[in-house]
Amino acid sequence: APPTPHPPGATPAPTNMNWREEILESKKHTHDKHQENTHQRNRLNSAMSEKSVTESSTSQPGILILPQSSVSHLQKDQGRGGSVETQKTLFDHHNPSKPIIVQTSPSKVDMRMERSIKESSSRGGTGYEVGDAARAARHRALLQEVDRADAVLQTHTLRGPLALAEHWNDVIDTRKSLQNALQRLLMSDLKYCQADNIEHHFWKILYYNFIEILRKSFTQVSPEDKPKIVKLINVIIEEGNTFFESLVQMLERTYKFNTDDYINDNHALPPKGLGYVGLALISVQKLYVFLGDLARYKEQVNETSNYAKSKxxxxxxxxxxxxxGRPYNQLAILAIYARRKLDAVYYYMRSLMSSNPFHSARESLLSLFDENRKKYEAAERKRRATLETTNNTNGEAGSSGAPGQSLRRE
Structure with missing residues (x-):
């Protein structure tokens, strides 16, 4: 019979082999082929691992890039969102093409992060900063008007204190527009006001800058012109008292709360979950501090020392x-005025130990300690000088009395 043709690539067996030897030979070829495939697969995995490490080192240090299949798998798992357990994919440097999948339960922090990411993505933003930027963009026209009004007020202050006092009516309308702008922001967007500290910004534009400039001019004007400056400062202070008290009432009406219900004298924290009422109370606290500052300025300008209203x-x-911590810092200032240094130390410490500390209190506290240290050192030097003088006097008296005693013995 003609010989049977061999399939392509097959190795023909020798003609002198029996059937047992043929079986052993075929097993040997199969084992060699399996070993060769294993070596090839290992070389491929090693090449892929080196490539992934090289790409990660050239792009960003410390970042391991997962294969695209694992990334798409992870995104698919995140897209479900309703399961109790979530899957995390870890990189396996021994086998880069097959990542390690770990089943984990989402923590509360992860759930809040996921929810915030979904909310920000639905608004077209990527985080808290984008939300603030969106709010600022919403009030862009109003904020531009505020900047223009601020520039106008600064121009008037450059004319000097006497010119400002004589032409105060020229700035009344500008200041009124700024007051209306603050009211609109507080009544429409409390979150933006708290994020950018809008109340403090308007406080400086409308009151603090004017009062400080006029107070510093006391040494520059003549005694005849000083009453005009004092009168203008009192006008600004009274206007501020009326404005801030009315602003507190507007916040209470708009957000439907009563401030007295949340004032306590046992240092208890306000209840949580107040929402917009809580934000409005933060604004009211700032306004109360402004009212205290105005009362303190009034006493200083009129050269009186009754700070009861400020306190x-x-x-x-x-x-x-x-x-x-800011109210504690202001109370410490009043304690300094009353020369109650121990009370001032207490209030400064409370200001620094608060959850929202007033950092300037640290310099004030250090200055107070340094002042006490200098007084102690001066008193100690005086005590030592007195002690040395006494010792010297006693020594001289003893040496002068010795000859007299010898004469009496004789």
Whole structure:
């Protein structure tokens, strides 16, 4: 019979082999082929691992790039979103093409992060900063008007204190527009006001800058012109008292709450979950501090020392939310005026230990300690000088008395 043709690539068996030898030979070929495939697969995995490490090192240090299949698999798992357990994919450097999948239960932090990412993506943003930027963009026209009004007020202040006092009516309309702008922002977007500290910004534009410039001019004007400056400062202070008190009432009406219900004298924190009422209370606390500052400026300008009204406002501000350190700092200032240094140290410490500390209190506290240290060192030097003088006097008296005693013995 003609010989049977061999399939392509097959190795023909020798003609002198029996059937047992043929079986052993075929097993040997199969084992060699399997070993060769294993070596090839290992070389391929090693090449892929080196490639992934090289790409990660050239793009960003410390980042391991997962294969595209694992990334798409991870995105698919994240897209479900309703399962109790989630899958995390870890990179396996021994086998880059097959990542390690770990089943984990999402923590509360992860759930909040996922929810915030979904909310920001639905708004077209990527985080908190984008939300603030979106709010600022929403009030862009109003904020541009505020900047223009601020520039106008700064131009008037450059004319000098006397010119400002004589032409104060020229700035009344501009200041009124700024007051209306603050009211609109507080009544429409409390979150943006708290994020950018809008109340403090308007406080400086409308009141603080004017009062400081006029107070510093006392040494520059003549004694005949000083009453005009004092009168203007009192006008600004009274206007501020009326404006801020009315602003507190507007916040209470708009957000339907009563501030007195949240004022406590036992240093208890306000309840959680107040929402917009909580944000409005933060604004009220700032306004109370402004009212206390105005009362303090009035006493200083009129050269009186009755700071009871100022302390009243600072204490109310502190009672709204003891976690804020600024009211404690203001109370420390009043304690310094009253020369109650120990009370000042206490208030400065409370200001720094608050959850929202007032960092400037640290310099004030160090200055107070340094002042006490200098007084102690001066008193110690004086005590030592007195002690040395006494010792010297006693020594001279003893040496002068010795000859007399010898004469009496003789």
């Amino acid at each position: 009243f406002w600072y204490t109310k501000a502190q009672q709204i939310n003891p976690k804020n």
